């Protein structure tokens with residue numbers, strides 16, 4: 145089955161065409177790319193035109209085969225969507241109703257869904273939600289300690305994000321350890337530009353560091369993560385607007401604020417060269433991450449593994465080492481040689497005597513979306 149995976153942003157459209165039945169995952173990707181500057185000078189006028197710009201690239205690899213289904217990354221599934229769903233008009237409207245919860249992302253996802261629906265009216269489309277895996281959070285984990293109307297009127301609660309990645313990585317980590325997915329207890333660390341940690345118990349998400357929005361939790365490339373909410377009130381009283389504060393905390397904070405760069409490679413190099421700001425940035429980020437790991441180890445009743453994934457988690461041995469160095473109280477022991485290995489395969493980076501194994505498990509959100517899409521379409525075809 146050929147699945148076109150779409151990640152539709154407000155001015156960009158990322159795509160990947162995959163054969164979900166390919167014998168080797170390495171040969172599953174037929175083509176991929178990104179259309180940028182949608183709605184800007186020199187770019188396509190809208191998402192529909194961006195799709196027609198893809199026709200030639202798709203035709204070149206399709207030959208006489210055809211696309212069987214389209215899988216969309218959708219950021220916010222609210223409280224309704226706990227699983228990937230086959231899309232129809234009612235589903236698109238339901239996603240649209242969630243726009244206030246994800247004003248940057250869901251409207252763009254809806255544009256992508258509608259563009260495909262008008263280009264290929266009979267094409268099965270599946271929405272795969274970033275929040276869905278976290279629908280199993282118990283109430284004590286998702287509720288904020290604020291008056292109930294914030295939840296009932298505004299939907300203010302913790303939702304969590306990066307769910308497709310956390311679920312995929314938890315499943316692969318379980319397979320690597322030789323346990324059934326529903327028997328896996330662990331802590332999964334998605335360390336990319338966005339950063340989140342998930343407490344996995346019995347294969348399910350029971351807590352996660354991102355909350356109402358992806359701003360909560362850990363130190364990220366340009367996001368602050370946790371801070372005292374009174375800081376926002378203080379800034380409002382100082383005369384800063386909502387948009388300014390939004391920009392400040394989402395785009396100008398995190399590693400970028402502490403170290404002057406949101407790229408982990410640059411920050412590590414600067415710290416190694418003696419830059420004090422870069423060193424502090426790594427300390428703040430690794431310290432806060434270690435605190436979450438300790439908390440989630442307790443939450444899952446004892447983690448069977450701590451799993452690193454995404455750009456930093458998979459590639460930055462120095463950052464993994466800084467985190468591991470803070471986990472001595474858990475009996476964690478890193479193996480420096482294993483940690484230095486570069487590979488695309490799941491692997492152990494801790495020493496045999498480590499009380500909890502540290503794993504590196506590469507994520508692949510496009511693959512997870514394509515496989516989820518194929519599964520939904522096959523079930524629907526069986527009626």
Ligand code: ADP
Pocket residue numbers: 335336337338365406407408409410454455456459460461
């Ligand atoms: P996104 O959240 O945008 O998908 P990624 O998962 O690609 O982000 O992660 C981006 C982060 O990964 C950046 O901080 C980048 O510096 C870091 N990174 C990517 N490759 C490496 C590498 N080889 N060594 C260290 N860090 C890396």
